Amino acid sequence: MNNILFFSSVVIILSIFMYRYLSKFGVPMLLVFISLGMIFGVNGIFKIDYENYELSRDICSFALIYIIFFGGFGTNLSMARGIIKKSLILSSLGVIFTSLLTGIFSHYVLKIDWYTSFLIGSVLGSTDAASVFSILRSHKLNLKENTASLLEIESGSNDPFAYVLTISFLTLSKGELNLPILLFKQVCFGLLVGYIFAKISILSIKKIHNIDSGMSMALIMASMLLSYSISEFVGGNGYITIYLLGVLIGNVRFNKKSEIVSFFNGITSIMQILIFFLLGLLVNPLEALKYTVPAILIMIAMTLFIRPFVVCSLISPLKSSRGQKLLVSWAGLRGAASVVFAILVVVVNKKIGMIVFNIAFIVVLLSIAIQGPLLPFFSRKFNMIDEEENVLKTFNDYSDTEDVDFITAEIGEAHKWVGKQVKNLEFMPSVLLVLIIRNEQNIIPNGDTVIEKGDRVVLCGSSFVDRDTRINLYENVVDKNSKYKNKSIRELDRNTLVVLIKRDGVAMIPSGNTTILEK
Numbered sequence: 001m002n003n004i005l006f007f008s009s010v011v012i013i014l015s016i017f018m019y020r021y022l023s024k025f026g027v028p029m030l031l032v033f034i035s036l037g038m039i040f041g042v043n044g045i046f047k048i049d050y051e052n053y054e055l056s057r058d059i060c061s062f063a064l065i066y067i068i069f070f071g072g073f074g075t076n077l078s079m080a081r082g083i084i085k086k087s088l089i090l091s092s093l094g095v096i097f098t099s100l101l102t103g104i105f106s107h108y109v110l111k112i113d114w115y116t117s118f119l120i121g122s123v124l125g126s127t128d129a130a131s132v133f134s135i136l137r138s139h140k141l142n143l144k145e146n147t148a149s150l151l152e153i154e155s156g157s158n159d160p161f162a163y164v165l166t167i168s169f170l171t172l173s174k175g176e177l178n179l180p181i182l183l184f185k186q187v188c189f190g191l192l193v194g195y196i197f198a199k200i201s202i203l204s205i206k207k208i209h210n211i212d213s214g215m216s217m218a219l220i221m222a223s224m225l226l227s228y229s230i231s232e233f234v235g236g237n238g239y240i241t242i243y244l245l246g247v248l249i250g251n252v253r254f255n256k257k258s259e260i261v262s263f264f265n266g267i268t269s270i271m272q273i274l275i276f277f278l279l280g281l282l283v284n285p286l287e288a289l290k291y292t293v294p295a296i297l298i299m300i301a302m303t304l305f306i307r308p309f310v311v312c313s314l315i316s317p318l319k320s321s322r323g324q325k326l327l328v329s330w331a332g333l334r335g336a337a338s339v340v341f342a343i344l345v346v347v348v349n350k351k352i353g354m355i356v357f358n359i360a361f362i363v364v365l366l367s368i369a370i371q372g373p374l375l376p377f378f379s380r381k382f383n384m385i386d387e388e389e390n391v392l393k394t395f396n397d398y399s400d401t402e403d404v405d406f407i408t409a410e411i412g413e414a415h416k417w418v419g420k421q422v423k424n425l426e427f428m429p430s431v432l433l434v435l436i437i438r439n440e441q442n443i444i445p446n447g448d449t450v451i452e453k454g455d456r457v458v459l460c461g462s463s464f465v466d467r468d469t470r471i472n473l474y475e476n477v478v479d480k481n482s483k484y485k486n487k488s489i490r491e492l493d494r495n496t497l498v499v500l501i502k503r504d505g506v507a508m509i510p511s512g513n514t515t516i517l518e519k
Contacts, residue, residue: 011036015273028368029134030276030335037280050281053346053353060278060340063271064159067336068239069224070268071129071156072246074261076149083150086315090150090328091126091158094310098332099125099165101306102298109301110294112355118169119356123342124302124363126162128335129155130272131372139376144386145324151331159337160190160239166341170348189236194244197227201245205254213256217263220249272336279339279361288358295362302363303371307332323382330378334360334367406434411455423447431461477519484516 019032040046080087102121106112112120132155135141136148143151164186171182201223205216224242231241308329315325342360346353379385411417417425422433422445435458436443436451443449451457478484489498490512501508503517 011040011277012270012273015277028131028372030131030272030368031365033273033276034280034365034368037277038283038285039280040277041281041283041285043285048281053282053343053350056278056282057340057343057347060275060336060343063274064239064336064340065224065228065242066264066267066271067130067275068156068159069242069246070264071133071152072243073250073264074133075153075156075247075250077247077251079146080149080153081146083146084153086318086320087150087153088157089314089318090154090311092161094154094314095125095158095161096165097310097314098302098306099162101310102302105301105306106294106298110297112294115169115172116352116355119166119345119352120298120359122162122165122169123338123345123356123360124162124298124334125165126158126334126337127155127331128333128337128367129159130268131333131335131368132331135372135375141376141379142386142388143327143379144384145321147324147327147384150324151328154328155333157243160186160237160243162337162341163239164237166344170345185235186237187240189234190231190238190240191236191244193227193231193234193236194241195248197223197230197241198245198248201249202252202254213259216254216256217260220260223249275336275339279364282343283358283361287354288361291355291358292362295359296366298359299363299366303330303332303367323384326382327379327384330371331375333371333375334364338364406458406460408437408456408458411451411453411457413453415451415453417451417457418453420451421447422449422451425451427459428461431459434458434460478516480518482518485518486515488513488515 015033015036018036019029038044040048042049077084099118099121102124103114103118104121106117106120107114110117129152132151136143136151141148164183167186168182201220204219208215224245227241227245228238232238308326311329311332312325315328320328338360342353342357345356425433427433433445436445436449437456437458438452438454476482476484484492489510492498498510498516501510501514501516508514
């Protein structure tokens with residue numbers, strides 16, 4: 001157990017530091033994680049001979065749950081008006097047609113048997129949400145025609161359809177496939193379970209009083225895992241379930257939501273590291289090189305012919321501009337889901353699975369290394385940059401309104417507010433007086449309300465969020481050993497700012513001459 005913990009922590013730390021260094025040269029994040037896995041792998045420096053595909057399947061499937069859920073949770077539906085139909089068509093019919101055409105190309109051009117060809121197409125059928133999100137954010141690609149939302153919803157919701165196709169062809173080998181019934185159960189049961197759990201989760205978060213952000217995170221995580229397992233148990237598609245769950249919960253306002261977004265963002269990053277490190281660890285570069293030519297040809301066919309043909313065929317009737325069709329065609333990056341589905345094929349049929357796995361590995365590698373970095377270039381080339389828009393609005397962790405905090409203050413006899421009407425008080429911008437507590441009665445003030453001595457007033461203002469600064473706000477108790485004891489504010493280090501002192505239950509705003517006392 002200790003060895004596993006040590007190894008895991010070392011891998012995560014190395015991944016972060018390697019990415020921090022290599023990102024300066026434009027190296028994609030996921031490529032760093034794959035490379036690190038290969039360094040540890042059988043042909044790398046550390047020579048770890050790891051071939052446990054069953055364990056890898058379980059680990060990667062678990063990681064994919066978080067990635068798909070966060071893809072839904074981060075989708076801002078209010079920004080997706082007018083493109084939802086396009087997105088869902090691309091994430092469903094787009095995946096099906098892409099997979100089938102890739103299978104046909106693999107069979108007729110590369111002379112691969114039909115069964116293996118369609119498995120290759122199914123595994124590579126979906127696009128990678130994490131890669132698309134990362135590029136849009138990091139390069140601040142503010143795209144015209146709501147294209148950022150289109151790509152976000154398509155890439156976030158198309159993994160379940162690729163999974164259904166992969167399962168369908170794997171089941172076909174056993175002669176047990178009834179495709180209409182399978183599709184009905186996977187989609188309908190998956191949506192139903194996701195909807196029910198979303199409603200229960202939202203109701204619970206809103207009804208349970210005084211629930212903090214930690215408990216909200218735990219509740220959402222439990223709902224996510226439970227809904228996935230129940231959906232799979234009744235024959236539904238667990239990935240459809242958790243994506244819908246994420247969308248519905250993510251588009252509801254509740255307390256401390258920004259903290260929950262940050263939590264799942266961090267967890268998702270760890271899950272991506274895990275999946276791509278395992279991919280690098282599992283792959284045998286010498287074996288994979290045998291499939292370089294067919295993989296490159298499949299990559300070229302999908303990027304330059306199949307994806308553009310499918311995109312243009314499906315969204316041209318929906319009034320899409322030429323620039324949008326070309327950009328969406330290029331943005332079909334392959335990633336984590338393709339890796340997980342390829343490992344699944346290996347577990348079911350190792351001989352065919354190794355062909356699928358090695359081809360998928362090279363295609364994903366090329367997609368991350370070539371398509372991703374060139375996405376900003378083609379966005380400008382196709383005249384799809386909107387300088388007046390903010391791409392972060394397409395994500396649910398963007399907000400043009402901040403969380404608010406409340407503070408109370410006692411109005412003493414000598415306070416300058418005594419006897420004044422609320423409309424004549426001077427407040428800082430974005431600060432409101434929302435409540436007056438007088439003689440144990442709550443008063444909702446208006447402009448004519450007069451402040452009296454002994455009133456307790458409740459003020460609200462925007463919470464401080466450390467986004468663009470390196471300022472850290474914290475509370476410090478001054479005891480007998482404190483370095484601040486008996487010092488005046490003006491004597492403190494110039495980088496230390498004291499904004500509030502609480503002494504004997506009274507909050508006070510200090511001046512330069514204020515002396516800090518021991519508690």
